[in-house]
Amino acid sequence: MAQWQEVQGLANPYLEQVHQLYASAALPMAVRQCLAAWIEDQDWRQAAEPLSSHARVLFHSLLALLSDRLGSPGLGDEDFMLKHNLRKARRDLQAEFEERPEQLANLVDNLLQDERRILRLGQAVGQGGGTVAPSTPPVSDRQQQIQQRLAEFRSALQEVKHTFRHLEEHQDSFDFFYKLHYQPGEDRTNDPHYAQQVQALQAKLQMLDRQRREVLAQLQQLLGRSETLRDFLQQELEAWQERQQRSCLGAPADTSLRPLEAWFTELGQGLFQLLQLLQALEDLRQKVTYKRDPLKAETPLLEQRLRELLSYLLRSAFVVEQQPCMASAGRRPLVLRTGSKFSARARLLVRLHDRSHRMEAKIHIDRDPPKIKGFRKFNILTSSSKTLLAGDNPQEGLVCDFQYLTLKEQKDSRTGKGSKGTSEGPLVVTEELHLITFTLAYAYHGLELELETSTLPFVIISNNNQLSSAWASILWLNMLSSDPRKEQQFFSKPPAAPWPLLAEVLSWQFQSVAERGLSQQHLLMLGKKLFGSKPSPESTLAWHKFSKEGSSVFSFWAWLDAILGLLQEHLKQLWKAGLILGFVSRKQEQRLLRSCRAGTFLIRFSESVLGGVTCTWVEHPEGGPPVFQAVDPYTAADLAHLALPDIIRDYQMLAEENVPENPLRFLYPGTARDEAFGPYYSRRQEGDLLEQQKYLKQRLIHVSSR
Known part of the structure; x- marks a missing residue:
């Protein structure tokens, strides 16, 4: 069955995700529907490669097919609205991608990948029973809290803006009255109206003071709301990072960043508006001030607190959206081979930046390497920097997308050669962990920061026969470490794995490869094979018993991984059908x-x-x-x-x-x-x-x- 047909058969929650996907995409759903079969038959990934002429061919073919469809007699008068939408879509696509067809190819390729992700999630939930435990979290109370608090934040922000406008009007009135009736140096003691004017001026000053204090109080309260909201967003981001980590291991999990991006951006916009408001308050103070002026003491403190809040939010919002993965790796990211192309992508969830500022992103491998004897060093051969252009499509967000990267091991200065896949230290190659760090020079409304984020640790191999052992290391690390970025020396002393957790991860391998996880009977047999008898919830397995020890010929993982390869290549449909x-x-x-x-x-x-x-x-x-x-x-x-x-x-x-x-x-x-x-x-x-x-x-x- 064609992918688009399968997508349309999904349950409503997943159909809603598809609608959201196309609601923010430059390719309208009407075009996807109209040209579904043709779109799925094209190689968009190859067309998206730099200097590829195939992108322009596909672009003009798409426009020609839309023209043919518009002139088709099959579209009658009852399809007037569809004709209108297709005609508009053709015009918009031509205007948007005429000069950069490779961006259209990249857009369509990403949309098809997102469709497949949603399809896998929907089908996994629909099949049920194969997995050990559901891995896709339900809509949480925290997400509802975020929505509610964002609405309260918007309302409070409007109130403080309204109060500020009143303050501006009153200060203008006070300033005019002061300049009109108060002339320093003049003796007006005999003026019968002077005392009344001074009294009125004093009353206006007291009102001005009250309004300044009211604005400051509202700002204090709004910053408190912002900090609470930031904490909720941080918790939701950590939950997303955990889902991404599980997804890397094969778990069916929703790793879309669209909701988080919308929430982070809205809060960021509000905080930058508050920063402008504080600067406007400082302008008011420069024009009119007096003894015990609350703006003089409190505005700098509020601005410092606000800038710290913004810095924290922006640093948290810079995340790795796609972990390092070779194009040929399939469902196994975080294992890279020297000389082979791989890609990685970071995203800034706060979609705000100064378009006049050159925002440069850079990548570094092993920026702070662990002090391990024999730890290998690598160079990134292709470009390690990228400028985010002001003309980037705003719907794509602020993305640092590094594709077609390759690694080469640095030569040993003593021998002039690399290690050729062997490590001189205590760790074998497939247990040596490496990191890529993204840095981004960010600027917006006078705030300049260097943002930084790191990938999950990955393994670098030189031969395909090391792939299975490397994947075992990735499984073990991410299964047992809640913050693997800080554990590059994890395999110096790897912990044992609890059987319930290991059983779930093993089930994910079958779910991701052949769309059906392991039953309790399957896991019972595997548990007996590992432990010699039925395992208990307290049973734990040592790393070497999983990946190194076993029969005289092969380890438990080598045996299981060979079965996974057999399923993927030859038996997927039979396994999925339960035969x-x-x-x-x-x-x-x-x-x-x-x-x-x-x-x-x-x-x-x-x-x-x-x-x-x-x-x-x-x-x-x-x-x-x-x-x-x-x-x-x-x-x-x-x-x-x-x-x-x-x-x-x-x-x-x-x-x-x-x-x-x-x-x-x-x-x-x-x-x-x-x-x-x-x-x-x-x-x-x-x-x-x-x-x-x-x-x-x-x-x-x-x-x-x-």
């Missing part, structure tokens, strides 16, 4: 099949062959106990030539009389083989018997002998 029982011990499979009719089979993963899957079936000979048969495990090399459903359909067992038969009749617990696997059989091309054939038709089948 593979998967993790079943030999003893358990016999218990399950013993009471089933002859020919009942199940599919499980091999425990002795790395990345292997096998079928076990039961036979009931006359006058004897049940007999259990299992075929040699199929590996990725086998399944690359013949898909598992076709193997099951055509599998033959030679009896004593050399008569072939298929012993696989019913999928456990009792579903007919063709009913279960029929939708996944490859289509056979049957030849015409009357047509003269040069060769006889042939097909591959698997045959076993008793």
Whole structure:
């Protein structure tokens, strides 16, 4: 099914996310709907690369298709509004992207990625039962509190502006009255009206003093509200960072920054307006002041407090939106290979900046490296700085998007060579953690700051055969560390993992690879394999038992990761449909099949062959106990030539009389083989018997002998 069709079938909460996605995008939903199939068939990521001519080709193709659609007789009078929207969209897209079609390619590529993210979330929630625990948090009370407090903040800000305008008017009146009736140096003691004028002037001064104190009190209260709101936003940001961390491990989590960006921006706008208000108060004080003027003592303190609040807000608002990830890594970020391209992106959630100021973003790798013997050093070969231009589309926000980055290890000055993937220190390469730091020179309304944020720690490898071990390190670190940015020496003494937490993370791996997590029965078998018996909630597993120790051939993680690779490449649909029982011990499979009719089979993963899957079936000979048969495990090399459903359909067992038969009749617990696997059989091309054939038709089948 096409992606756009699947999106339209989502539940309302996820459809609302799609509507929000396109509400703030330069590509209207009407265009997405009209050209859905064509849009999904194009390679927008390749078109978005610098100096790519493909972007302009796609841009003009899109405009031409819209023109054809507008002239199509299929759009009748009842589609008048759709015609209007498409015509406007075509005009707007041409005006916006005529000179920069690669930005349109990047926009569409990001929209398609966001759609897939929302689709995965919606489908994961719809399927339920596969995951150990729900990972997408419900709408929280804190989010409602933020909305409510922002509304109160807006109202209070309007009140203080209103009070300030009254103060301005009264000060102008006082100033005029003072200059009109009070002439210093003149002797007006005989003037009968002078005493009344002085008394009136004194009354106006007292009123001016009260209004100044009222404005200052409102500002004090508003700053208090702002600090509380800032704390709520900080908590929500920390929750988002936790979701992002879990998402990096494969958990189905919503990592959209749009709500936070809107909240941070609104609070930032309000605080900068307060800063301007304080500066206006200082202007009033310069024009009129007096003894015990409250502005003289309190305004500097309020401004200092406000600037500290703004600085804190802006520094918190600079976040890593996309963790370092290679384009070929799929669902496994934070593992980088030297010489391979990767990307990372930071975002400033407060969408306010001075367009006359050159806002430069830079990236640094291992800016403050840990003091570990043999710790490798790397250079970023491509550009490590980027200027955010004033003409950037405001809908895209303030983004520092670094793409097509590559790393190269620094040569050892003593040998002139790099370490070639080995570490001289106590840590192996796949346990050595590195960081990228973003810095941003920010300026707005006289406030200048250098903002800084860091990625999660990542592992740098030089060979693909290190990828599995590196991913194990990323899992262990982010599973057990709440603030991994401060733990580059984490693997000097890695802590043990509680079994309930490890079980959840293992389930996420299957959820992200094959869209179905692990059941409690799966986890029970894995727990017994790790601990030797049924684990308890208090059971913990040491790092070396997870990633290094195991059978004489491979570790537990190497065995499990090979199964994940097999699922991703060859068995995804079967696993997702629940046709593979998967993790079943030999003893358990016999218990399950013993009471089933002859020919009942199940599919499980091999425990002795790395990345292997096998079928076990039961036979009931006359006058004897049940007999259990299992075929040699199929590996990725086998399944690359013949898909598992076709193997099951055509599998033959030679009896004593050399008569072939298929012993696989019913999928456990009792579903007919063709009913279960029929939708996944490859289509056979049957030849015409009357047509003269040069060769006889042939097909591959698997045959076993008793």
